[in-house]
Amino acid sequence: MLEVTGLHVAYGGxxxxxxxxxxxxxxxxxxxxxxxxxGKTTTLKAISRVVNAVGGDVHFCGEKIIGVAPHEIIRKGIALVPEGRGVFPRLSVLENLRMGAFVRDDKAGIAADIDRMYAYFPRLKERADQLAGTLSGGEQQMLAIGRALMSRPKMLLLDEPSMGLAPIMVQxxxxxxxxxxxxxxxxxxIxxxxxxxxESSQRAYVMESGEITLNGESAALLHDPKVKAAYLGE
Ligand SMILES: Nc1ncnc2c1ncn2[C@@H]1O[C@H](COP(=O)(O)OP(=O)(O)OP(=O)(O)O)[C@@H](O)[C@H]1O
Ligand SMILES: [Mg+2]
Known part of the structure; x- marks a missing residue:
């Protein structure tokens, strides 16, 4: 569905x-x-066209998307949940969810999906009218994921959903x-x-200094000595 080939991104030098x-x-x-x-976030940003790639190609559902305008990416079916979440702080929870559906015009479907988000995250339902900027970090992460799903994407790009959250919230x-x-x-x-x-994926790629150095089935990588030593603290 997503094919990234020879992707190269530089910030100045x-x-x-x-x-x-x-x-x-x-x-x-x-x-x-x-x-x-x-280079993980940079990779996601290049796919979602927040930064320009220097070289390489990205295809999504067979279509070249490397030259597409950033706002078109979401219409193609790719939703990004950025590092640091990026909810609209002065809008309510419900308004944030509605904003996620801006590319859609099926009112009944949108209402049904808001209920679906509330079922995934009951905490958001309780706080529907609260300003997003006043939510806790974990609640903002829930909202960011909910908002991304509201666009009915074909694919979700998640950047560090566990960042800064207590273990129970991460779970x-x-x-x-x-x-x-x-x-x-x-x-x-990511x-x-x-x-x-x-534990949450079927396959994985390991990035080091801008390059992919290892890849394989996640279950196998969990037992890989190099992965264990470098990333699992074992
Ligand atoms: N806007 C920028 N300008 C200059 N350098 C940048 C910029 N954004 C990222 N970098 C550099 O690019 C490299 C890759 O950064 P990136 O954010 O992609 O890493 P990451 O794998 O997501 O790391 P982390 O786990 O800390 O989020 C880093 O050396 C970083 O300093
Ligand atoms: Mg990052």
Whole structure:
């Protein structure tokens, strides 16, 4: 479904992503793991066209998307949940969810999906009228995921959904991610928490200094000595 070929991204002289190639099949959850500064966020930004790639290609559902305008990406069916979440702080929870559906005009479907988000995240239902900026970090993460799903994407790009959250909140968020995946969503999951990422995905790629150095089935990578030593603290 998503094919990234020889993707290269630089910030001035800094080569943040060096010619990486990977793919995500329809219905799969694929994890991209790696240390701080490895180039994970940059990869997601290049796919979602927030930054320009220097070289390489990205195809989504067979269509070249590397030159597409950033706002067109969401219409193609790709929804990004950015690092740091990016909810609209001065809008309510409900208004944020509605904003997520701006590319749609099926009123009944939107209402049904808002109920579906409330079922995934009962906490958001309780806080429907609260301003998003006053939500806790975990609640904002829930809202960011809910808002992304409201566009009815074909694929979800998640950047560090566990960042800064207490373990119990991380468990809740990942329970929903697994449920969304089980319902058929295609997911590219970026995570520092390698154990959680590998346990929640079918395949994974390991990034180091802008390059993919390892890849394989997540279950196998969990037992890989190099992965264990470098990312699982074992
Ligand atoms: N806007 C920018 N300008 C200059 N350099 C940048 C910019 N954004 C990122 N970088 C650099 O690119 C490299 C990759 O950063 P990136 O954010 O992609 O890493 P990451 O793997 O997501 O790390 P983390 O796990 O800390 O979020 C880093 O060396 C970073 O300093
Ligand atoms: Mg990052």
């Amino acid at each position: 800094i080569q943040a992503v060096r010619s990486i190639t990977f793919h995500v099949n329809e219905g799969e959850t694929v994890a991209l793991i790696g240390a701080n500064g490895a 809740k968020i990942f329970e929903v991610i697994r449920n969304v995946a089980a319902a058929g969503m295609t997911i590219l999951l 995570e520092q928490n390698a154990k959680l990422a590998l």
